[in-house]
Structure formats: structure tokens, C-alpha cells
Amino acid sequence: MVMGTELLFMFSPFLVVVFGLLAEKLSISKLREGVAIILSGFSLFSVYQLYAQWQASPSKVLVVTLGGTPPLGACFEIDMLGIYMAFSATLLGLFAVIYSVNYMAHDTRLTEYYTLLSALVVSIVGVSFAGDFFTLFVFWELMGITSYVLVAFRKESWGPIEAGFKYMVMGAVGSTLLLMGIAIVYGMAGTVNFAQISTALRGQPMSLWLYLVFAVLVVGFGIKSAIVPMHTWLPDAHPEAPSPISAMLSGILIETALYGFIRVLYLIYEPGAFSLPITVLAVATMVLANVLALLQQDLKRMLAYSSIAQVGYMLVGLSAGTAFGIQGVLLHVFNHSLMKGLAFLSAGSLIHNANSREIDNMKGLAKTMPITSLTMFVAMMGLGGVPGTNGFISKFILFSSAFGVGLWWLGLLGVLNSALSMAYYLRFLKTLISRPKEAVSGLKEAPSLMLGVTVSMATLVILFGIWPEPLISYASEAARALFNNNYIKVIMP
């Protein structure tokens, strides 16, 4: 048990509000941006400090209780899995905040924007650290509310409002169904603490209620993680949001929902249970998303469909049900957060200049924006899984885990889908370097701060592609945290 002063960064949205209002009143330019960047960096550093504490702890899990001991008090369960997710979220959050400084410079209501963005990062960290359903649900709703508002942030035009409303209705129905699932679990186990639920329910013979819980969990978590057929909000919401928010949503939010699903699934059921339904969902998600992505004319919409396809690849690792498969899932979560974040941020720069989201209007942009086009190239190669980028490593582990448990056809389908996805990536890259209809003039490269973010992310994509060992070891440590019962041993000695 630790005190958890490292968790103070969770209050950073309040500081952003205070400094933002101060900056507005005294009209100090760039104060609130500076504070937001510093606080994002501080969050990243705090997660590192938590990692150091976790390494030093003998039980390999840190428990922070809030207001009494379980089952009545809420608590944070900080194991390697949570730290891994929190690290991905805070890293991408830092990149998104730095990128926003230039990208959002012409928008109004920036105090709200930075507050909501940092609250989104904090809520994702909260979901990753949650040690009981109560904490999970509170942060889950915070994550939902902040992202609904951020999607509809540019409320002057029709697109964001419609997409935001659609996202809100689907997300709210999903989280209420999740609430229903929590209620059933509470009715069966009499507690909402993860460790106590696990001791009470895991290994029980399957009953009608347990099947019902699984169905509700699939829908509740599946809506947020955009598993086909519950994906319909995503292709609207992600393109309509400002680009840094698209990067956050596609890069980490849908993966956090998947993380919640995996965590709860392994809590209540034996590892490898429900392999068949998850396999069906994985196949449907991969195939449908890739085919629909091929048909898109809108760059961000295409990237949004590609995100759904990536969730499908992650489900392949989950349906394998082994520690190796989960390791692949986690590795792909981090790699995808970098790649898709990079793709959306580069797309943001391109759209900013081309003043259109249509792919056809971006012909010849590579001439005027060489560096952004290069980072886009790296991101798309990574998403397609080309060797030398980090996407190859994680996809290799994901698909070989499917081969390892005898689901060879699933692995093969994954590889074929991956090849299919290259078609739409290459189509876009070809557009970038093709000759424009009329000569473009007046376009210039993105501002240096935006370029700095995209170039450093592209460097990370390549770096983890040729030197993946540390990342693989962290991911395997995180996957092991799901299978050993350290948390149960700490809560119920």
C-alpha cells in the first residue's frame, strides 16, 4: 500500500482551468498552452515515478485506497498493465497538447479545450488504474463526457454537432449497459472490488447470469472500442473532431475501452473463455472495416476506418487467449497509439494547408510539404505493417499467436487483411506525389512546432521498429500482470 503522491497529476485539469482563466483575464499569450504542456510532461514523469515505485515493490502491485478499505472504499490498482496503458495515454497526450498550440491557435474557447484534453488524459489513466468497478465507471463516464464535448468542439458547423450527438447517444447507451453489467456482477458477488469479484466468480460453472454479463460487457465496452457491428459512430466522430482530438480518440481511447474489456473478461472468466464469439467479432471487424476504408474519399474518414480494422487485429490476439496473444495486443496498443496519432496529426497539417479533407484535393502536396508527407509515409507504412516499422513487430506477434493456438485460418485472414489495407494507404501516398491539376501556390510547410511533434513521433515509429526489445519486455510484463493474481493476494491475504 502506498500513499500515492505521484497520483497528484490527476488534478491537473483544475490547474489548467485556473491558469487558463488567468491568462484570459490578464491577456498573457501562450500562458495556458505553456501550463498545459508542462502539466502533460509532469503526468508523463509521474507515470515514470509510479513505474519506479512498482519496480521496488515486493508484491509487484501498488494499491492506493481512497476513503476506506475495500469493499466499501474505492481503490486504484497500479500494476504493470495499468502503468503500460497510462504511459501510452500520457505520451500521446503530451504530443497532442504540443501539436495543439499551433493547430488550434485560430480557435476560440481554448481554455475549455485544454482543460477537456487534460481531463481526457487523466480519465484514461484513471480507467487504466481502476481497482474496482466503481472507480472504473466514474472515470469511464468522465472519459465519455470529455470526448463527447471535444468531438463537438467546433460547434459552428453542422458536422461536429451531428457526429457528437450520435457519439453521445451510442456512448451513453453503451455505458448504461455497462452499468447494468456491473449491477449484475454486484448482485452475484456482493462487491465491486476486482479482487473480490475474481475470487467469487472465476471458475464458477457457467450460468445464465454469467452469459448475460458477457453479452452486456461485449456491448458496453464494444461500443466505445468500435467493434463491428457497434462501430457506426466512429467514422463520423473521429473525422469531425479537431485533428489532435482525432489522434487521441483513435490512438488511445478506443484501446482503453478494449483494455477495460480484457481486464474485466480475465477477471470474471477463465483465460481463453469465449474464444469463439471474440473470433467472430475479430473477423467481422477486420474485414468490414478494411473493405469500407477502401471506398472512402475523405482522408480522416479513411483513417478512422483503419482504426476499426486495427481493433480487429487486436481482437485476434485476444481470441487466441494466451499470454503471448495479450502481449501482442498490448504491444499493438502502444504502437498503434504512435502510428495512428502520427497519421492523424500529419493529416491535420495536410488538411490545414489543402483546406479540404477530400483525398483528390491533396494531389501534389508532397512538393510543398515534404516533411509532413514523409511522416505520413512512415505512419502509413507502420499501419500497413511493413518490416522496419513498429507496426510489423506487433502484427507479427498478434498473428503468430493465432497460429500458435491452432487458429491458423484466423492468422491467415489477418495477414490477408493487412495486405488489403496497404491498398488504401498506397492510394493516398500516390495521390500525395502525383501531379496536381492546376499549379499550387501559396502553400508552405507546417509550423515548426507541429513538425517537431510529427518528426519525433515518426522517429519513435522507426526506432521501435528496429529496436523493439525493451517494448516487448514491458508488454510481456504487462500481459503477465493479467494472468498472475498479485492483486488478489494483496487485497485478500
Add this chain to the structure above:
Amino acid sequence: MANDLVFIGAIFTMVCIGLYCVTQKSMIRILLGVEIILNAGNFAFVYFASYRVIEGFVDPLGQTLALMSIILGGSVIAVGLALIVNAYKQFKTTEVDEMRRLKW
């Protein structure tokens, strides 16, 4: 036993009514549908809590959770209403059909 059937039936009916409302055309009705499903969840918590009696009292945990989720649900509905207000300002309507420009 008879009580259980009544409660479970009530929860199930609330979910069904809510899902029906969500498929309607008016944005306000959709939001009300969300609220009804949410309250079905809260109801389920209170119902399951009544099963667990600790020292002569009903388990407070379920009730606490229901209270908390009422607050959270209220915030979600507030966001939804804000979106509806913005939609009305722009389209002068709250019918979903008339603002369906994105592909559903």
C-alpha cells in the same frame, strides 16, 4: 419469488422502452430514452442491494453506486441537451432526419 419477477420485469421493461425511444426521430426523445435505460441500471443496483442484508440493514454499497451513477448520468444528459441546443440554433429543428448529412 413473485417480487423478483416484478422487479426483473420492471427493469426489462424499462430497458425495452428506453431502446424504443432511442430509435425515435426526435433528439429530445432519444435523450429521454437514454435516461430511461440509465435509470433501469440504477434500479437494478437498488434491487440487487436489497438482497444483501448486513446487520439488519440493506447493503449501502449498491445504493451509493446508484446515487453516483445518477450524478454521472445527469452530466451526460447535460452534454446531450447542450448539443441539442446547438443543433436547434443551426438547423431550427430537433428532428434527426433533417440533419442526417453524415452517412449513418
